[in-house]
Amino acid sequence: MTGNSLVLPIVLWGHNAPTHCISSLLVMDDLATIITGCHDGQICIWDMTPELEINPRALLFGHTASVTCLSKASAGSDKQYLVSASESGEMCLWDVNDGRCIEFTKLACAHTGIQFYQFTIGTQREGRLLCHGHYPEILVVDATSLEVLYSLVSKISPDWISSMSIIRSHRTQGNLNKISHTNKAPTHYQPCLPASEHFRSNMGKKTEGSIPPLVYSIADRADKQLLICPPVTRFFFGRREPFHKLLIQGDSAGRLTVWSIPETSPLQPLSSALQESVSISLQEAFDKLMPSPAGIIDQLSVLSGSNEPIKVTASVYIPSQGRLVCGREDGSIVLVPATQTAIVQLLQGEHMLRRGWPPHRTLRGHRHKVTCLLYPHQVSPRYDQRSLVSGGVDFSVIIWDIFTGEMKHIFCVHGGEITQLIVPPENCSTRVQHCVCSVASDHSVGLLSLRERKCIMLASRHLFPIQVIKWRPCDDYLVVGCSDGSVYVWQMDTGALDRCVMGITAVEILNACDEVVPAALDSLNHPAVNLKQAMTRRSLAALKNMAQHKLQTLATNLLAADNADKGNLPKYSHNSLVVQAMKTNVTDPDMHVLFFDVEAVIIQLLTEEAQRPNPTLISPETLQKAQGGADKGGSFLANKIFKQVKETIKENIKEHLLDEDEDEEEEQRRREEKSKSLSLLEYNLTMDTAKLFMSCLHAWGLNGELDEVCLTRLGMLRPHTPVSFGLISRGGHMSLMLPTFKDSLLRQLAEGCAEGRKLSVSEIVGKGTYGVSRAVTTQHLLSVISLANTLMGMTNATFIGEHMKKAPAR
Template structure:
């Protein structure tokens, strides 16, 4: 789908919450939003109430690697901007209010820490992002454009920066950046107004470089209470330094082999330090660290280590908690605006957030009790609390008798030409179902809710365990048979199905591990390879499976490490395999011989060369002698065949192109009104499904079908016959598909025998049930989801009774597509806007479903509201201009009083 079109996503999450192994944390200044980044690359937005209640709101998609750090990117209260960075060097600027991506870039280096810095030039305030990471400098990036302006560079002992802090001076116009390198050297840079205005790449060198012997520095923080202390936390000890001359004031070793991971000042005389296993401790600093004390700096020069200061509180002892797959992330934040909470926030690998409110007063008896958690919730717990539960795409067909949980969907593909969704499940079965019909069942109220086994579907059974991938080759290239559907599973097999009859055509059992990928070779491969599907398995093998010959024509199985990428060099008859250890294997497709195995820079160059564009036809023909010599040298039979037939293929292509141009047909609109895309945040997750509605495509398809209808004033038997044939090609399933789907059943094969009679009686009905108009069904689903239910009861009644729209029976999770394909998807837990919640608490009135479903739709954000209003207005205007456009059933269409039911309203 084009990025310029108005495309609205609606997501069906299912009952299982997405995996969210938290890697970074941030709290906005107003304490209304918590942002978490995870190791899979997603960002989650959590709403926080003044009473410290937490509710997950939305998930942001766009990063391709683990989130390494988060930072605010604006100091203005009206601009809730954050910046995120990933392991692959990506940086994104997000608007937290609606999850919109404002700007993004990709650098050659990965950031591990970002600090926001704002300075004033006259009356204008500008923001900068100071970034440190796997490079020997600090990059200064514009907070609006994400452009690198200049860098802070070390003259003496340059090295990677472990952590840094910005010291704001209220007395002078000079601010200080203090950083600690991985080798334990403290670096100091001075930033003045002149330096901040710099727009070139001239480096700024450090003012001071001093070894403080803090190897493995985890964090460095400045005491904003006294303006005179620095806290440096290392894995084995934490130290307090004087911020003036960086003298050591005190040093505290870790106890019981605990590894410290960070710390902050929570008061002038208290620090909080947290460990790798999630425990946190609040210590009272000795008098030698307090500027207000007469003993300040009394221990300077005395290398006294081992005297542990008194412990005020211990927090979050995780000894009895569940095992985690990686250390939790802990951060401390204190409110700069009311309410002035001091919050310790922790996120773990299970997607759980825990909050502790740190009291200002010390307990009378230290260590008597641990500080109790103020609030805690995980994504899965939030999903489990939903009523009704969050729906999956085929939940009504996947709940077995006597079981609460539906069978999970593990692989799926959408076929727009047929409007079908193919879902492979964890029990090895594959379901074929009309996409719009199954979405209507999950989201909207109607008669369909009373029918068992609705919508009409087909079940394919052949795999003995979980289906891992599904592919419909004809959708990618017309050279394949449109009947063929290919699936791979955990049982090591690849099965070819007839999608129209449900018949199993062939089983390939050539791999020694579960199938992880099914890939289509490019167009310009040899004729034999063009009718193959490439399968990748977990035993590090790659196969070329011929759908025409029904056999494996090549199996490459010497790879020592898991396969990460498959590339093609069709002109040379090469299949290029990239492995997780960086090695690259080059295979000849025709002979199955291993041409070479390389590593290092050569491997990178080979992979990059596969991404280059193919040379122009004229250049290829002009160097035919060179290509022939290369083919002979490599003993590649396929390359020789390609050379011999190259000119003939070029000529045939040109003739076909000219023939198509002479037909004079109207250009066919290439976009689909509805695309269903399966997504998962982690490989272990079941599929969630996003429905992408292209508003322009829906309108064009509606108008196209309207134009194909006969003019009622000039109806003859011939024109009626032609128009019906045209309509069948447009909005309905193909004739061949329909002949086969009439044989389908409403219930699964393993239903009770007493249902058989009822199925036979309703066999005549099944044809009308299946012959639905795909475009009108899409418009019906779209309009029913977008309408603001509950705002006007009279209008709701008209929509239900006269227009045939359906009311949602659960909150709709909408999304927002922004720059570069970045996407924000509402979580099903975000169903009550904060304004409605506070209103219900104030009035004591319980919120109804219409309050949640309807008004929540237009309380998301301005950007989402604008898109929804534009979509509703444009689609309603289109339907009003059409003849006999209505969403009601056939019996309503034949009503004599008002054939243009939609136009009348």
């Protein structure tokens, strides 16, 4: 997906709501929107009615660390802006209406509090953000560009600032009169630190008049719910109607609890018990939806006697084949056509009556949950396109044949569940190039050879969990970064530990791995450097590279010409559809986002149209050229003889000079001829993608006659429920609508309906698509117009396929 093309995401959330452990809380001035940030970095937007009904609307993705503070960044009601900060120093400016990221930056310090201040210069109003946190000063940031303008420094006993207040004065407008702060940082409060001596000595003892804030809640509370972290509680009062005084609390379960504080006089005391006005969590909002939010393969994962589908725990999408590979909680792996399974979950049609639709294949080999999947050929063409690699909690890594479903080999070299599968870079040694790197929870790293079917290196001396894997191919080094800041440097060929460092040296080594190695010093392109390194480290692989360097170069040059002749039409490098698995927390099942590249869909449609033969285009000039070509029989015979000699030379190269991988090509062809395609049916991937996309974008319910034409004549399908779209903005930041957004839109449309009647779900399907925001509406209209014009210009373009009739009926 390119940054300049129009890409529209559609999300399939599944039955389980994302984890949302609330770390910060904000209510906008109109008391109609609640913003919550969580420890995993996401931001949730909740809609609140004047009757204090709360409904989650969207989830914002952009931070890589815990959200530490939220603040408004505008004073007007027409444009509501929000600024957020994270522990890693990231700051983002969001549009609350549609979730767009307007601006973002990253600072070297982490903010714990932000306050918005607006002042007037002449006739122009400007906004400032006053930030404080884990640093001994106050940063003044422009509210529009997020640029640091200046800082306020206290020269008397500077320390981290825990709180501040702005005192406005009518005499000196625009000046900051007073800042109050304490010189004790709250993060140093000893009873909250489990590693402190005070905590260990007083664990289990009841303290008079205090509640331990971190570990557990008092047992005499009504809920008796264990707390992962302290809840966040804030007080807000409305500056516009309705003038509510609200006490809002967000906890680790993603639950919002609201208390409305009544108006009382100073002489009238408050009641002893204040009843909560409303309480709702993300999971409760998901559970109220009928039908439940769909997952990507729910129709294939529901067991008999159970309503809950098997959770998808790992996924990988193969765009070249249009396949989606899903690893599940029970250890099975499902291979399914991506567009077909998305159509089943999102759209109505004949497929709802089919049993086991779409055609799929199930791989069984893991005894427990599948944790990671890797298709190496998608990362680098040097790998066999048949190989699929999976890892699970049963400590095993399995190699599968993706075409036949056969288990080729199983590795059992780790002592913990597999957490990552990584492809080594291109310029590693020949032996390492045929390996995948596996990382396990027992702090071990392995290089597993897919060609030799064995582990060529296992590094298992790490004392802390592994956070990052980096490479230094020119030096034959594998660099491992751990959670405690230590860095281990391993030799890949020998498996020896070269060094273990910490501190600034460890940071420098990790940064050095990110530097681009000059082409002249590449290990496979510079024989002198390669020979020196091989003799210094006594590396057998490097010596083999030296010996075979010229032979490989000769073979590559001879075979490259043949590959260059394949395909006259240039191929568009971008995929029209990408299915990306996402999770807000490592414990969550996968949710899947479908990214539609509108430009790529149009280009692929036009390319297929150009490749389709058209007999009406045969002209007399074409026939004359064909007759003229027949007169050149002598040159044709010479070219044929030269081609035969060239093929003989290439066969000798394959037989004597190249690796044994080339010997497997014939076997691969035979297997591919024997094994049919996974889908067991012929379907047009590009047309299915366009059908799914157009069916989701069409405004169903606005024009009944047009809807009937789309269903009967064009072959489009009506969605089950309003589709959860998304919006991609600057820097890859993204907002995804939650499946509960339709309740807010239904309420808005019902209020604006003159008859006052309640709208049905079918009526809101199309209206909801164009009622989210102006930015989303603009993108959807552009996509529909451009794609419809492309399809109208094509010959015999239809969404009505014959493959649905081949499936067995229920």
